Amino acid sequence: MELDEALALIRRVPDFPEPGVVFQDITPVLGTADAFKAVVDAMAQTLTDVDAIVAIDARGFFFGAAVAYSRGLGVVPVRKAGKLPVVGGKAAYSLEYGTAELEIPAGMIEPGQRVVVIDDVLATGGTAAAACELVELAEAEVAGITVLLEIGALGGRGRLAGRKLDTLLTV
Numbered sequence: 001m002e003l004d005e006a007l008a009l010i011r012r013v014p015d016f017p018e019p020g021v022v023f024q025d026i027t028p029v030l031g032t033a034d035a036f037k038a039v040v041d042a043m044a045q046t047l048t049d050v051d052a053i054v055a056i057d058a059r060g061f062f063f064g065a066a067v068a069y070s071r072g073l074g075v076v077p078v079r080k081a082g083k084l085p086v087v088g089g090k091a092a093y094s095l096e097y098g099t100a101e102l103e104i105p106a107g108m109i110e111p112g113q114r115v116v117v118i119d120d121v122l123a124t125g126g127t128a129a130a131a132c133e134l135v136e137l138a139e140a141e142v143a144g145i146t147v148l149l150e151i152g153a154l155g156g157r158g159r160l161a162g163r164k165l166d167t168l169l170t171v
């Protein structure tokens, strides 16, 4: 399947999870074998010199794990607070529809490693910026951020200024 056809499967759901938000639902991309492959392959091609992948809880796990597997890399889950048994660092952040805290597992990233952060959607950039903060807290380098979909009007790209940012689609 062509990448464009795969990306066209993303559904826009008005007023979810709260009034005024247009939710970009990537579920049909996950559930359609050819689309999932097209998207994962395209995300994997954005990586250059990389030692590890950080994938963001929860939707980022699908893409981060698949990209890591396809590139022969490990995947480090950055999780919503309270889910990891051994925590290396914590960062609070706000996103389009709320606030939360992310945690990185201890000892999974070596100082100096080049790490790419992977997620499904970039909106305000709060989540991705927090994940980058955690990578840098581990004294590793953020080699890039790769997302499937960027919501341009919410300014996430500006929040990540100076970093390598790859997105397959901007709406």
Ligand SMILES: O=P(O)(O)OC[C@H]1O[C@H](OP(=O)(O)OP(=O)(O)O)[C@H](O)[C@@H]1O
Residues within 6 Å of the ligand: 056, 057, 058, 059, 060, 094, 095, 096, 097, 119, 120, 121, 122, 123, 124, 125, 126, 127, 128, 156
């Ligand atoms: O750029 P931002 O404004 O920070 O928003 C983007 C984040 O929002 C969504 O996650 P959500 O917290 O809804 O969690 P989920 O993946 O568990 O559904 C999405 O998967 C990104 O991680």
Ligand SMILES: Nc1ncnc2[nH]cnc12
Residues within 6 Å of the ligand: 021, 022, 023, 024, 025, 095, 096, 097, 121, 123, 124, 151
């Ligand atoms: N509008 C949106 N759709 C899907 N995921 C999101 N994360 C933050 N804003 C979002």
